Amino acid sequence: MPDEDKRDRYVIGKSTAATLNFAAVLAMSNRVYQPFDTAMSGKREQWLAAAESAWSWAVAHPMEIYQQPADVSSGEYGDSFFNDEFAQAAAELFITTKNIDYFNHYLKYRSDVAVPSWSYVAYLATSTLLFQGEDIIDPVKYAEIKADQLTLADKLVGQYQDSSYKVPMIASDFVWGSNSVALNKALILMQAHKLTDDQTYREVAINILDYVLGRNPTDYSFVTGFGSKSPMFPHHRISDSDGIAEPIPGMVAGGPHSGRQDGCNYLYTEPARTYIDDWCSFATNEIAINWNAPLVYVLAALLAE
Known part of the structure; x- marks a missing residue:
């Protein structure tokens, strides 16, 4: 602890x-x-x-x-x-x-x-x-910024329309923390809905929320403590050390990620299915505050309506 x-x-x-x-x-x-x-x-x-x-x-x-010193082995997060x-x-x-x-x-x-x-x-x-x-x-500049936002939102609607699962996730989205990619897309769509009152954006955002809460190829609700099948063994030190069987509720697991950098025993290799509920899996079952943040935003935006 x-x-x-x-x-x-x-x-x-x-x-x-x-x-x-x-x-x-x-x-x-x-x-x-x-x-x-x-x-x-x-x-x-x-x-x-x-x-x-x-x-x-x-x-x-x-x-x-920033460059990591030679004697430090933690993540560099290079940019x-x-x-x-x-x-x-x-x-x-x-x-x-x-x-x-x-x-x-x-x-x-x-x-x-x-x-x-x-x-x-x-x-x-x-x-x-x-x-x-x-x-x-300046109104002209504001219109340009708004147009950029709606162009991005429309691109996400197109991905949704092309998806068999009706969720705007493509193969390249299944990176480390793929659920945050999905939820940030939902954030963008809810903001497009607020800007235009177009219900299509809201509907696509809700489908992303459904995806994160269990309507996905793994059948997991990726939010701990919610749904009939949710992560029990997230890569989260406090949940693993507090002596309580269930993890702390309300945390978003990273989600499917075909990188498999942790060397755990995965059953599938397809990007959308490469997930395992195991403490071992820091590549797919890790917890991070910037993955939870868009979930909080999207839920608040929906409840505000």
Whole structure:
């Protein structure tokens, strides 16, 4: 359990990407906590100052790429393309400060809109600007951003229409954390529905949710504690160490992934079926907060209606 792990922990390195992530999150936090301004006792101002300082550092150090030291064996999460992080940080700072310079930086770094992942966050800038920037963005530019979003959503509808399972998942989507790919697609579709009120987008998003909750080639509901057949042995240290047979409920397992980097005993090799409910399987049965996040968003979006 975490409280029993007494090993030293280290913070290693400083990168452009992580600095921009920091700037984006703290700029957003300044807005999120605005209703609680009195209770925050100046924290919001501190966060915004830190976000702007981080932005300045990133502009001055635009290509600081993180590389794992030779004596560290944990995942490197290598990334050497930072336009998407610059665009996201600029968008968040623009919405928070209303400083047009940040929007001009967004336009400079604006990247192709695609399904978001841990390494490619361009869509997060699109989302923020669409839902919080309409009143302060030039109408022509706003229309361009909206068109990019709907083009992506329409592409996902096309994948859904081509799928025998009626879910917009293609072979290349079955990567590490494939369920987060599915759920991020549902997020995009729910946002397209909100922008247009077109029910098609909502229906496709619901089909993705059905897929994650059990209507898939494995028959597993990939959310622990939900459904008649859900993961019992996720690659999750707390669930494995707490002395309780069932895992902590409400966690999204990574999902089918044909890479099989963990060397576990898989029964199938087809991308959509390569999943095993075993602690051994960190390639398909791992738990990660950024996989759970879009599930929370999509469920909240549906319940809000």
